[in-house]
Amino acid sequence: MFSRIAVLAVVFAVAPLPLVALAEEAAEQALPTADELMKAMDANLQYDTRTSTSTMVVDDGRRPRTYKMVTYGRGQDEAAIEYVLPERDKGTKMLKQGDQLWLYLPRSERVQKISGHMMRQGMMGSDVSYEDLMSSDSFDEQYSARVTGAEQIEGRKCWRLEADAKDDTVTYPKRIMWIDAETLMPLKQELFALSGMKMKTWTMGDIREVEGRQVAYKMVIADELKQGSKTVITVDDVTFGVELEAEVFSRRWLERR
Amino acid sequence: MPMLIRLAFRNARRNVRRTLLTAATVLIGTALVTLATAWLDGIFGFMMNAMADVYGHVRLVDSDFLAREELAPMYENIPESDRAVQAAKEIPGVTGAYPRITTGALMAKGEELGEDFGLVVGASQDWYDERLHGADHIIEGRWLSGEKDEVVLGRKLAGQLDIAVGEELLLLGQTQYGSMSDLAPTVVGIVSADAMVDNQAYITLDDARWMLDMGEGALEVLVYAESKEAETLAPIVAALGADPRLDGITPQAWSSREPLPTMMPMVDGMSAFIASLVLFITSLAIFNTMTMSVMERTGEIGVMRAMGLSRLGAVALFAVEALLIGVIGGIGGAVLGGSAGMYLEIVGVTLDEQLLDQMAQAYPMKQTFYADVNAGNLTTAVVLGVCIAFVGALLPAWRASRIQPVTAMKARR
Numbered sequence: 329m330f331s332r333i334a335v336l337a338v339v340f341a342v343a344p345l346p347l348v349a350l351a352e353e354a355a356e357q358a359l360p361t362a363d364e365l366m367k368a369m370d371a372n373l374q375y376d377t378r379t380s381t382s383t384m385v386v387d388d389g390r391r392p393r394t395y396k397m398v399t400y401g402r403g404q405d406e407a408a409i410e411y412v413l414p415e416r417d418k419g420t421k422m423l424k425q426g427d428q429l430w431l432y433l434p435r436s437e438r439v440q441k442i443s444g445h446m447m448r449q450g451m452m453g454s455d456v457s458y459e460d461l462m463s464s465d466s467f468d469e470q471y472s473a474r475v476t477g478a479e480q481i482e483g484r485k486c487w488r489l490e491a492d493a494k495d496d497t498v499t500y501p502k503r504i505m506w507i508d509a510e511t512l513m514p515l516k517q518e519l520f521a522l523s524g525m526k527m528k529t530w531t532m533g534d535i536r537e538v539e540g541r542q543v544a545y546k547m548v549i550a551d552e553l554k555q556g557s558k559t560v561i562t563v564d565d566v567t568f569g570v571e572l573e574a575e576v577f578s579r580r581w582l583e584r585r
Numbered sequence: 586m587p588m589l590i591r592l593a594f595r596n597a598r599r600n601v602r603r604t605l606l607t608a609a610t611v612l613i614g615t616a617l618v619t620l621a622t623a624w625l626d627g628i629f630g631f632m633m634n635a636m637a638d639v640y641g642h643v644r645l646v647d648s649d650f651l652a653r654e655e656l657a658p659m660y661e662n663i664p665e666s667d668r669a670v671q672a673a674k675e676i677p678g679v680t681g682a683y684p685r686i687t688t689g690a691l692m693a694k695g696e697e698l699g700e701d702f703g704l705v706v707g708a709s710q711d712w713y714d715e716r717l718h719g720a721d722h723i724i725e726g727r728w729l730s731g732e733k734d735e736v737v738l739g740r741k742l743a744g745q746l747d748i749a750v751g752e753e754l755l756l757l758g759q760t761q762y763g764s765m766s767d768l769a770p771t772v773v774g775i776v777s778a779d780a781m782v783d784n785q786a787y788i789t790l791d792d793a794r795w796m797l798d799m800g801e802g803a804l805e806v807l808v809y810a811e812s813k814e815a816e817t818l819a820p821i822v823a824a825l826g827a828d829p830r831l832d833g834i835t836p837q838a839w840s841s842r843e844p845l846p847t848m849m850p851m852v853d854g855m856s857a858f859i860a861s862l863v864l865f866i867t868s869l870a871i872f873n874t875m876t877m878s879v880m881e882r883t884g885e886i887g888v889m890r891a892m893g894l895s896r897l898g899a900v901a902l903f904a905v906e907a908l909l910i911g912v913i914g915g916i917g918g919a920v921l922g923g924s925a926g927m928y929l930e931i932v933g934v935t936l937d938e939q940l941l942d943q944m945a946q947a948y949p950m951k952q953t954f955y956a957d958v959n960a961g962n963l964t965t966a967v968v969l970g971v972c973i974a975f976v977g978a979l980l981p982a983w984r985a986s987r988i989q990p991v992t993a994m995k996a997r998r
Contacts, residue, residue, distance in 0.1 A: 386762070390660055393762060416798060417764075435795075436755055436769030446765075453762035 362473035365489055368512040370466040372542050377402050380566035386454040389556035395452055406577040407461070417452065421582050422461070429458055432582040439582050455528065455551040455559040459499050467491070470498050478509070481516050482533065485509040500527065511535050511542045526552045539568045589898070593905040596878065604910060607874040611914025611970050612921060614867035619922025619966040620956070621859045624929065627957035629852050634813075635779065637839040638716060641683075641807030643821055644842065645669050648835045650804070659688065659761040659797055659804065663834060666803035672831055673808045676824045680811055683712035684803030686793040690758035690768075692786070694748045703742050705756060705786045707793020712807065719776055719787065726750035726774030729789060736770035737787040740777040748772055756786070760798035768796050779951045813839060860965070864973055867914075871907055871977020879903065879985045891990035899986040907978030908971060915970020919963045929956035 378401040386393050396413040407424040411417045419434035429442040447459045467473075473491035480486065486506035493501045502520040507513070517530040528551055532544035543566055550558040575581045597604045646654075650661035663669050666684035673682035686707040693701065710731045713719040719737065720728040729735050736754055738746070748754060749772065756768040770788060777783050794800065808825070810817050818838045825836035839845070879886070886899060894902075933953040 388660075388762065391762075416795075431765065433757075433765070433767040436767040438755060438767065438769065440757065440765075440767075449759075449765070450763055453760060453764035 359475045359478070360487060362475050362489055362491070363468070365475065365487060365507050365512065366467040366471065366473060366491075369507065369514060370468055372512065373404070373466075375401070375403075375541070375568050377570050377572050378566065378568050379570050379572065381564045383562045383564060384452070384454060385560045385562075386450075386452065387558055387560070388453075388554065393453075400572055400576050402572065402577060404466075408576050408581065411452070419585070420452075422451070423577065423579065423582050424461060425577065427462065429462060430579060430582060434585075437583070439579060450551075450559075455549045455554070455557055456561075460549075463499060470494060471503065479506060481506045481508075484515065486515055496522075508535070513542050513544060528552060538566055541568065589901050589905050590909075592902060593909050596882075596902075596906050597909055600878075603874055603877070607870055608910045608914040608917070610867050610870035611911055611973050612917040614863040614973060615915050615918025615966040615970045616922035616925070617918075618860050618863050618969055619919055619958075619962055620925050620929075622856055622962040622965060623922070623926035623956040623958045624954075625852055625856055626959065626962060627930065627955045629848070630957050631951070631955065633840075633845065636842075636845070637813045639781070640839055640842060641805075642810045642813045642818055642839055643673075643808040643825065644837045644839070645673065645806040645808065645825065645831065645834050646804070646837065648833055651835050651837070657689075659759070659799075662686075662761060662797075662799055662802045662804050663806060664800065664802040666806055667801060668830055669803075669806045669834060672828050673806060673825060676821055678810050678817060678821055679808055681711070681715060681809040683709050683716070683807050684790060684805070685709075685712060685807055686790065686797060686799065686804045688758055688793070688797060688804075690756040690786075690796075692742075692746055693755045693757075694746050694752060701746055703784065703786055705758065705788060705793065705796075707788050707790045707796070709790050713787065716807070716809065717782075717787075718778075722776045722778040722782065723774050724777050726772070728774055728776075729787065730773070731789060733789060733792050734768070734770045735773045735789065735792075736768075737774040737776050738772055739783040739785050740775055741783040742786060743772070743775045750774060754786075756788075756796070758796055760796070762798060764798075766796050766798065768792055808836075815840060860969060864969065864976065867973045868977040871910065871974050872980065874910075875903055875907055875978045875981035876984075878906070879981045883988060886985055886988050887990045890988065896986040899988070900982040903982035903985050904975065904978050907974040907982075909974075911970045911972075911974020912967070914973070915967040918970055919966035922966055923958050923963055926956045926958040926962070930958055931955075 378399075380399045382397055382399060384395045384397065386395070394414070395411055395417065398410045398412060400408045405424075405426050407422075409422045411420040419432075421432040423430045423432075429447070431440045431442050432438070433440060442458050447462070448457055450457055451461065463470075470493060471491035472494055473489050476488045476490050478485060479488050486508055489503075489505040489507055491503045491505065500519040501522045502524070504518045504520075505514045506516040508515050513532055513535050514530075515532055515535075518526055519528045519530065521527050528549060530550075531548045532546070533548075534545035535542055536545055537543075543563065545563045547561045548558055549561070573581075575584075645663065647661045647663055650658055653661070663684075670682040670684060673679055688705050688707075689702060690705050691701065692703050708717075710729065713729065723737075724740060726737075729737055736756075738748065738754070743749070746754070752772050753769055754772055756770070758766050758768075760766045768788070770792065776787070788796075790803070794802065808821065810821055815838070818840075822836045822838050825831055825834075886894075886902075889902075890899065933955040935953045
């Protein structure tokens with residue numbers, strides 16, 4: 329009898345151990361909520377003003393072209409881009425004001441509003457469309473999402489997030505994002521059309537902290553509909569909280585030489 | 586044979602009214618065929634000649650561009666077009682080679698772009714002078730001087746844009762890489778020549794290269810020879826294809842460029858259909874006449890068969906009579922149809938402008954079409970008349986040959 333009790337005692341003492349181990353492991357693997365991740369990404373994109381210089385290399389598999397541009401931003405609704413190289417495109421400017429986009433063409437000295445089917449064209453023939461530039465609403469406002477697990481991207485632990493657009497005005501009705509668990513930056517995004525066809529793959533790398541924000545110094549955008557085509561944007565420098573002329577975000581700035 | 590011919594003449598004179606009526610049927614049929622073929626030859630002959638002049642006797646294009654030409658892939662261009670021009674000019678028989686670019690662009694007179702889209706042609710001044718003869722067709726202003734930021738508009742296009750000489754035009758297109766590209770040339774002239782020219786805009790080659798960011802390139806090089814005949818062009822095409830400097834570039838004779846390979850069988854088919862229809866209808870007339878003739882002369886045929894006329898001879902009797910009618914009708918039809926065709930060759934038929942717009946913006950077609958009477962369609966008329974006669978007479982003649990002499994003579998009694 330004593331031996332039976334002893335056996336039972338050992339069994340009941342040891343049996344919960346695997347369960348405890350499992351519970352501990354589960355606690356470690358606890359997924360963040362989609363809301364938390366999207367709010368964190370949105371918070372990272374908030375700034376009063378920003379200026380940066382970048383290099384964009386468009387490689388369509390035939391002849392790579394390199395552009396240099398200066399970018400100004402104020403909040404989420406105002407942005408201005410001026411191309412300074414190559415010589416042919418020097419002086420070309422773009423201005424985003426809310427939901428409107430304007431393009432200044434220096435040869436004809438004309439300001440052209442970009443709308444309708446033009447929005448789908450690539451900026452300077454790149455894989456970044458004018459439509460991509462226009463997107464300014466927060467992730468949280470545009471998408472409802474769920475975290476589906478954890479994966480490794482470029483050796484970094486990432487949360488996998490599947491997001492569906494809340495309405496049909498959003499450019500990409502579906503996204504799958506891999507959010508870096510540490511920096512909370514989307515290291516990789518796959519953007520889908522309503523049909524489920526993958527339209528673009530957007531990757532970010534060389535993440536650095538600048539004035540308390542995470543900034544991706546390298547972005548690679550591949551248009552899945554154009555075989556072998558990709559655009560690489562490298563940030564040369566970026567500054568937040570700069571004093572910008574009010575005129576920068578006006579049509580007068582576009583036409584100024 | 587001479588006896589058969591004499592008998593044929595005699596039999597034809599037996600019922601003059603019927604003979605003339607039958608001959609008239611053949612005449613009308615062959616006249617219609619002559620006129621129709623002259624008309625088709627005129628329209629398509631002009632179009633083919635004009636297309637060869639405008640599109641080049643031989644065209645050099647990037648092979649990948651040719652494979653997907655309907656998508657107009659601007660990036661599949663000839664990057665060093667001057668080298669291609671030089672290579673072409675070295676070939677014996679080549680009288681000229683010119684680089685050219687054609688692209689589409691949105692066009693606007695004022696600040697706002699609308700829905701006006703047009704084709705923009707950029708070519709060398711030499712091509713404009715020697716091949717398009719642009720300056721000869723100016724109706725307002727002048728032709729391009731070769732300076733940048735000038736444009737000459739086709740008459741229809743200028744009207745559509747409501748723009749006049751001296752005003753600025755905005756052209757918004759794309760570079761070969763797909764980025765937006767603009768020009769703001771001044772309209773220096775308005776031109777009118779045919780449906781294609783009237784709907785296009787013409788700029789300098791340098792402006793077109795800038796607009797498409799094409800460097801020293803061109804979309805095509807147009808090569809011209811001493812004649813556009815296939816025998817002249819074949820060795821030129823072969824030489825261009827074998828030139829190592831033109832690797833990746835395809836030479837294409839004008840006759841193998843769409844829409845001609847598709848259109849020519851259609852035209853031949855239309856001619857054949859018209860001829861067949863006329864052949865069928867007028868053969869019925871001959872058939873009717875010959876059948877009645879056989880029935881009326883059953884006894885006579887019987888006597889002749891009894892006297893030694895062979896079956897073949899009986900067939901020949903009626904066949905020769907029919908052929909006689911056919912020759913008369915055919916020659917008459919050729920004269921009548923040829924005369925009408927020659928009238929249309931001089932005066933022409935003018936189409937409604939709207940109809941032409943719908944049909945012909947891509948082709949160098951004029952509003953007035955002229956026929957082309959030539960030995961070919963006149964010969965066709967006479968041969969057709971003979972064929973009509975032969976086909977129509979075949980069955981009755983065969984029946985005549987089957988008549989038994991005894992049966993025929995009994996019927997005569």
